[in-house]
Amino acid sequence: MNRKLLLRLTLPLAIAVLFTVTGSDTARAKTYCERLYESARRDYYSLLESERKQRFHDSWERVINSFDGIVDKYPECSKAPDSLFNMGVLYQKLYHRSWLKSDLEKAQKAYERLTKSYPMSQLADDALFGAAQILEEMGRKKEAYKAYDKVRNSYPSGDMSGKAKKKLTELASYAPRPDPVKPVVSKPGKFKVSDVQHWSNPNYTRIVVYGSGQLNFEKHSLKRDSVTGKPPRIYIDIKGAVLPRGIDNSLAIRDGLLQQARIAQYDADTVRLVLDMESLKDSTARALLNPSRLVVDIYGEGQGEGQSALAGDPGSSGLISSGSEVLPLSQQLGLKVKRIVLDPGHGGRDPGAVGPKGLREKDVVLSLAKRVKTALEARGYEVLMTRDSDIYVKLEDRAIFANNSRADLFVSIHTNASKNRAVRGIETYFLGVARDRQSSETAMLENAVSNENTLSDLEQILHSLINQNNMWHSNELAEAVQDSMHGMVSGKYGTIRNLGVKQAPFYVLSKTGMPAVLVETSFISNSSAEKLLQRSDFRDTLSDSITRGIINYTEKVSRQEGDPS
Numbered sequence: 001m002n003r004k005l006l007l008r009l010t011l012p013l014a015i016a017v018l019f020t021v022t023g024s025d026t027a028r029a030k031t032y033c034e035r036l037y038e039s040a041r042r043d044y045y046s047l048l049e050s051e052r053k054q055r056f057h058d059s060w061e062r063v064i065n066s067f068d069g070i071v072d073k074y075p076e077c078s079k080a081p082d083s084l085f086n087m088g089v090l091y092q093k094l095y096h097r098s099w100l101k102s103d104l105e106k107a108q109k110a111y112e113r114l115t116k117s118y119p120m121s122q123l124a125d126d127a128l129f130g131a132a133q134i135l136e137e138m139g140r141k142k143e144a145y146k147a148y149d150k151v152r153n154s155y156p157s158g159d160m161s162g163k164a165k166k167k168l169t170e171l172a173s174y175a176p177r178p179d180p181v182k183p184v185v186s187k188p189g190k191f192k193v194s195d196v197q198h199w200s201n202p203n204y205t206r207i208v209v210y211g212s213g214q215l216n217f218e219k220h221s222l223k224r225d226s227v228t229g230k231p232p233r234i235y236i237d238i239k240g241a242v243l244p245r246g247i248d249n250s251l252a253i254r255d256g257l258l259q260q261a262r263i264a265q266y267d268a269d270t271v272r273l274v275l276d277m278e279s280l281k282d283s284t285a286r287a288l289l290n291p292s293r294l295v296v297d298i299y300g301e302g303q304g305e306g307q308s309a310l311a312g313d314p315g316s317s318g319l320i321s322s323g324s325e326v327l328p329l330s331q332q333l334g335l336k337v338k339r340i341v342l343d344p345g346h347g348g349r350d351p352g353a354v355g356p357k358g359l360r361e362k363d364v365v366l367s368l369a370k371r372v373k374t375a376l377e378a379r380g381y382e383v384l385m386t387r388d389s390d391i392y393v394k395l396e397d398r399a400i401f402a403n404n405s406r407a408d409l410f411v412s413i414h415t416n417a418s419k420n421r422a423v424r425g426i427e428t429y430f431l432g433v434a435r436d437r438q439s440s441e442t443a444m445l446e447n448a449v450s451n452e453n454t455l456s457d458l459e460q461i462l463h464s465l466i467n468q469n470n471m472w473h474s475n476e477l478a479e480a481v482q483d484s485m486h487g488m489v490s491g492k493y494g495t496i497r498n499l500g501v502k503q504a505p506f507y508v509l510s511k512t513g514m515p516a517v518l519v520e521t522s523f524i525s526n527s528s529a530e531k532l533l534q535r536s537d538f539r540d541t542l543s544d545s546i547t548r549g550i551i552n553y554t555e556k557v558s559r560q561e562g563d564p565s
Contacts, residue, residue, distance in 0.1 A: 033070060033073075033074040033077035033078075033079060034077070034078070034079055036066070036069070036070050036074075037067075037070055037077075037079035037082065037083060039066070040063065040066035040067050040070065040083070040086070041086075043062070043063045043066060044063055044067075044086060044090070047059055047060065047063050047090075048093075051374065054097065054378070055377075055378045057094070057098060060090060060091075060093075060094045063090060064087050064090050064091065067083035067084070067086050067087045067090075068083070068087060070083045071083050071084055071087075075117070080117075080118065081114055081117075081118040081121035081122075081123050081124070082123065084110050084111075084113055084114040084117075084118075084127070085110075085111070085114055085123045085126065085127055085130075087106075087107075087110040088107045088108075088110035088111040088114070088127060088130055088131075089107075089130075090107075091103050091104070091106045091107035091110060092104065092107040092130070092134065095107065096375075096544045097375060097378055097379075099379075099548060099551055101138075104134055104137070104138065107130070107134055108131050108134045108135070110127075111127040111128065111130045111131040111134070112127075112131050114127040115127050115128045115131070119154075124155065125151055125154070125155035125158035125159070125160040125161070126158075126159075126160055128147060128150060128151050128154070128155070128160070129147075129148070129151050129160040129163060129164060131147055132144045132147030132148045132151065132164070132167070133492075135147055136167075136171070136491055137488070137491065139194065139195060139210065139291070139487075140194070141171055141174040141195070142174045142176070142244075142246055144167075144171060144174070145168065145171045145174045145175055145176075146176070148164040148167040148168050148171070149164070149168060151164035152164045152165055152168065170491075170494065170495065174246060175246075176245075176246065190213055190240050190241060190242050191211050191212070191213040191214055191215050191216070191238060191240060191241040191242070191271075191292070192211050192212050192213055192241070192242050192244065193209060193210070193211045193238075193241060193242070193243045193244065193247055193263070193271055194210045194211050194212065194244075194247075195209075195210040195211075195247070196208070196209050196210070196247065196251065196261070196263055196273075197210070198251055198253055198258075198261060199479075199483075199498075199500055199501070205253065205257045205258045205297070205298045206295065206296065206297050206298075207251075207258075207261050207273070207275065207295075207296040207298070208293050208294065208295050208296075209238070209263070209273060209293060209294040209296075210291060210292075210293045211241070211291075211292055211293065211294075212291070212292055213240075213241075213292065214240065214292075215238065215241075215287045215292050215293075215294060216238070216239045216240060216287075217236050217237060217238045217239065217285065217287065217294060218236065218237045218239065219234065219236050219283075219285045220234070220235050220236070220237075221233070221234050221283070222234070222235070231259065231276055231277050231278060232277040232280045233274060233275060233276055233277060234274075234275040234277070234280075234283055234296070234298070235272055235273065235274045235275070236272070236273045236275075236285060236294070236296065237266065237270050237271075237272050238270065238271040238272070238273065238294065239269065239270055240269060241269075241270065241271040242265070242271065243263065243264065243265045243271045247263070249262060249263060249264055250262050250263075254278075256278060256279060257277065257278060257279050257280070257298050257299075258275060258276065258277060258278065258298055259276040259277065259278050260275075260276050261273065261274070261275050261276075262274045262275075262276070273294075273296070275296070275298065277298070280298065280299075281299050282299040283296065283297065283298050283299065284296070284297045285297075336408075336554070336557075336558045337381070337408040337409055337553075337554040337557070337558070338381065338382055338408055339381070339382045339383075339384065339405065339406065339407050339408050339409075340376060340381055340382070340383050340384070340407060340408065340409045340410075340411065340550065341383075341384045341385070341386065341401065341402040341405055341407040341409070341410050341411070342369045342372055342373055342383060342384070342385050342386070342411055342413065343369075343385070343386040343398050343402070343410065343411065343412035343413065343508065344362070344365040344366040344368070344369040344385065344386070344387055344413055345361065345362070345365050345412060345413060345414040346361055346362040346365070346414075347362045347366065347387050347389075347390055347391050347392050347393060348362075348390060348391045348392025348393075349392050350362065350392055352365070352414070352415070353415055353416070353417035353524045353525060354524070355524040355525065355527070355529075355530035355533070356421070356525070356527045356530060357527070357530055357531075359524060359530050359533060359534055361414065361415045361417075361524055362390065363390075364415055364521075364524065364533050364539070365413045365414055365415060365521075366387070366388075366389075366390070367539055368413050368521065368539055368542055368543050368546070369385055369413050370385075370388070371539065371540065371543030371544075372411075372413070372543045372546050372547050372550075373385060375543065375544065375547040376547055376550065376551075379551060381554075384401075384402075384405050384407065386398040386401050386402070395507050395508045395511070396507075396508075396511055398412075398508050399508055399510075399511030399512045400511070402512050402513075402514065402516075403511075403512065403513045403514075407514055408514055408515075409477065409514060409515055409516070409550070409554075410509075410512045410514055410515070410516035410517075411477075411481075411516070411517055411519065411546070411550065412506075412508055412509070412516070412517070412518040412519065413519050413521065413546070414518060414519065414520050414521065415520065415521055415522055415523070415524040415533065416520040416521075416522065416523045416524065416525070417523060417524055417525040418523055418525050418526075419525075421525055421526055421527065422526065423523055423525070423526060424496070424497060424522070424523045424526040424528065424529050425496060425497030425498065425499040425522075425523065426482070426485050426486060426489065426496060426497070426498065426499060426520065426521060426522060427482065427499035427500060427501070427502055427520050428478040428479075428481050428482040428485070428501050428502070428517055428518070428519050428520070429478065429501075429502050429503065429504050429506060429509070429517060429518040429519075429520070430471070430474035430475055430477070430478045430501070430503060430509065430516070430517050430518075431471065431474060431503065431504075431505065431506060431509040431510055431516065473515035473557065474509075474515045474516055474517055475501070476515075476553060476556065476557065477515050477517050477549075477550070477553045478501045478517045479501050480549045480550070480552045480553035480556070481517060481519055481545075481546055481549030481550065481553070482498070482500065482501050482549070483549065483552075484545045484546070484548045484549030484552060485519070485521070485542065485545040485546065485549065486498040487545070488541055488544060488545035488548070489538075489541055489542060489545055492541055493532060493538060493541070496522075499520075506518050519546060521533075521542050521546075522542075
């Protein structure tokens with residue numbers, strides 16, 4: 001046969017055979033990839049259904065690595081985007097157990113990797129929205145705004161578009177704004193301010209300047225000028241710092257201690273914070289780490305480090321001063337928190353406050369306490385509960401249980417109530433004298449269940465009020481829990497009022513022999529808040545935030561934090 005004719009006959013056949021083999025290999029690879037994905041998904045559900053597995057970081061990593069292997073080996077597989085999305089979800093869930101920032105960063109990277117590698121995937125807008133939520137949780141709200149804006153613009157018909165629009169409304173103050181002034185260019189190593197916040201405490205006002213990088217500052221005070229009438233002022237120069245665009249330059253406070261706080265780029269290398277006083281007796285400033293921040297506390301007349309213990313601020317008993325920093329006795333001795341007692345309020349014949357639709361406080365707080373217990377135990381703490389079922393426990397017996405258990409901390413969990421159904425928000429209490437009507441009414445509401453309270457208890461309660469070391473710790477614990485609750489809940493469920501840290505003479509707190517706080521998670525008397533309290537995801541967020549606050553406090557008191565520069 002002619003060689004050319006033979007070539008014409010055999011070449012198409014060879015190509016057909018080659019195509020058949022290659023196509024078969026591709027089909028086989030795709031099928032194998034999908035089988036791997038289904039196996040990883042089974043492990044995924046097995047992990048989420050097993051509380052035991054969730055206690056170990058390695059259990060999470062094994063499942064995550066299964067999905068990661070699919071993406072690396074079969075990037076063209078139809079299940080590659082799903083694998084990346086599952087990695088993001090798992091790392092995000094893991095973070096709310098481990099509280100390791102690296103886990104949250106890995107979740108963000110997985111989501112961003114999905115949006116960059118598979119922009120046409122049906123999960124791309126979900127991943128971008130997830131990345132934006134993480135940025136918001138990290139406090140990087142300007143970046144979060146841009147990410148939500150990208151969801152809205154890049155995926156206008158996606159199911160995340162509506163949610164992104166709501167987020168943009170909530171974060172409107174972080175929207176990029178044109179600045180006629182040429183911005184100062186941030187150089188490597190500079191402290192870059194990211195946010196300025198304030199809290200009004202019954203005993204003092206706290207201003208916090210958040211940022212990243214090395215923090216160095218100088219603090220100066222100016223007395224009241226009798227000639228010009230200018231009030232006393234404090235100004236703090238943060239050296240080697242830059243103030244980006246979009247940071248609010250002025251905070252109107254007017255809480256009786258501070259009129260306002262102003263922050264500006266003083267020169268190319270200095271950011272200046274100016275505090276205009278209404279009343280000033282003392283002040284402290286310190287640089288703290290993780291996150292890097294400047295914390296300024298302002299004490300008014302009759303307050304500060306030298307005030308009466310009944311006013312709620314620690315005096316000299318059990319405390320020493322290190323520069324402007326006051327260290328508790330427990331920190332001097334290197335004592336740590338190991339055993340925690342959680343106290344779900346009310347129970348049994350005492351339903352606590354009842355919402356407009358019949359939701360009972362006793363049921364909500366027991367559900368929250370169980371969640372917090374599980375999360376704390378996963379971090380190695382020993383956790384006991386004053387009740388773990390729907391039973392009635394006297395207020396005094398709750399405190400006796402904590403004392404007999406030699407607990408290191410006591411956290412009582414409640415929902416608030418008010419005659420005014422429009423009132424809503426979250427607040428945290430430690431033992432002290434109520435300074436406003438709402439605080440005194442809340443204390444009366446929580447104390448009313450006890451029939452044993454008599455005038456003879458007053459002496460013991462007053463003794464508890466002057467236990468200054470416990471009061472210092474209780475104040476710090478209350479602030480850590482309150483900051484965590486408001487930070488996690490408000491950003492996720494719209495604007496929820498931060499009612500702050502307060503003092504009140506709660507009977508159950510007065511009987512405990514360790515640092516103790518009472519957390520009012522929400523006003524169940526408010527119909528909107530009642531609806532939220534019925535939701536499992538809201539309870540998860542509340543319990544996560546209480547857990548994080550407790551952990552933040554325990555980590556703080558177990559180490560000496562950074563000194564002012």
